[in-house]
Amino acid sequence: MKICVTASSGSLDTQVDPRFGRCQYFLIVDSDTMDFEAMPNISADTMGGAGIQAAQAVANKGVEVVITGNVGPNAIQTLSAAGIKIITGAFGTVREVIKMHKSGQLKETSGATVSEHFGMGMGRKGGRF
């Protein structure tokens, strides 16, 4: 199964990045063979709509499941439309969460876990533009 995990760098032993739209890397992992592709997230620094752009990139990779920490409303809408299952609240290394997912320890989410602009960091949240 093709699984996308948000990660803070490009290796399987890196920590899960708790943000979806503004994570550093997407690791696209084949959960059977543990072969993976590390895709840098070009949406990390975008002005707005990072979740949408990131979801589109992930959908075009043909993944079936996304595992992350939190996901916002626009991202979840896009991922759901692409028929991708979303698992939130994940932490630990990418390798660990893949293992947990295989053993059925992670649960799917159906709603956003954070509001828009969550991953933008201090001083930019809710900015007027």
Add this chain to the structure above:
Amino acid sequence: MIISIASGKGGTGKTTIATNLALSLENVQLLDCDVEEPNAHIFLKPEIKIQTPVCIPVPRVDETKCDYCGKCAEFCEFNAFAVFNKQIMIFPELCHGCGGCLLVCPKNAMVENYKEVGVVKKGVARDIEFVYGELKLGEPMAVPVIRKVKEEIDENKTVIIDASPGTSCPVIAAVHGSDYCILVTEPTPFGLHDLGLAVETLRKMKIPFGVVINCDGIGDQKVQEYCKKEGIPLLLKIPMDRRIAELYSRGIPFVLEMPKWKDKFLELFDAVQIHA
């Protein structure tokens, strides 16, 4: 002549200066460009004669023409599109209405729709021609409404523009093109800090400016020291005065009840004309 009134910090008295200055001059037009929370009308009580809706173009997709090439999503700087697996999604609240997607779509599948984002109201208050904008609740972008308000500028009059606080896009849109900007501040560390940001912004925009200190007597002398050091003209000081505050709380511009202040505002206007 176009004079804009801005501040870094909110609540320093932009509208107080704008309304009292307008009431002290002749042949004047007042534009309230703080469209997220306009309030000059509370003080001037204009009779509104014309209301015009403000619309921005938002795209709609003709799915019979779209071949999901993704050029729109690639182009859109605000990520208002997602295109994947023969699907296209549009997020109109992210659209800034630039119309670029219509230009880049090779299949002409984009149709321009219009969305109402606010309203411009025009009227007269005493002898002042009064215009203000109101952003629709829940709409995130104030700039299109501000631009519409500014389309009403009458160059034959002295134009006073009341801007919103801060230094972000709505402020830039409001003060852009003015001949002079009055920065209103209070003599406190907060007032000084945010004044510094506004000064940086105006210097970058190459708009001449000066400072009015409101609620003079509270806080400290740091704003005055800052202006002196930076060579910024200090145009007027309005004291912390209970009578002014009481009139304000009743929605009355204080020059109406304290006519001596009209002279001070005329002096302010003279100073502006000298420095502009």
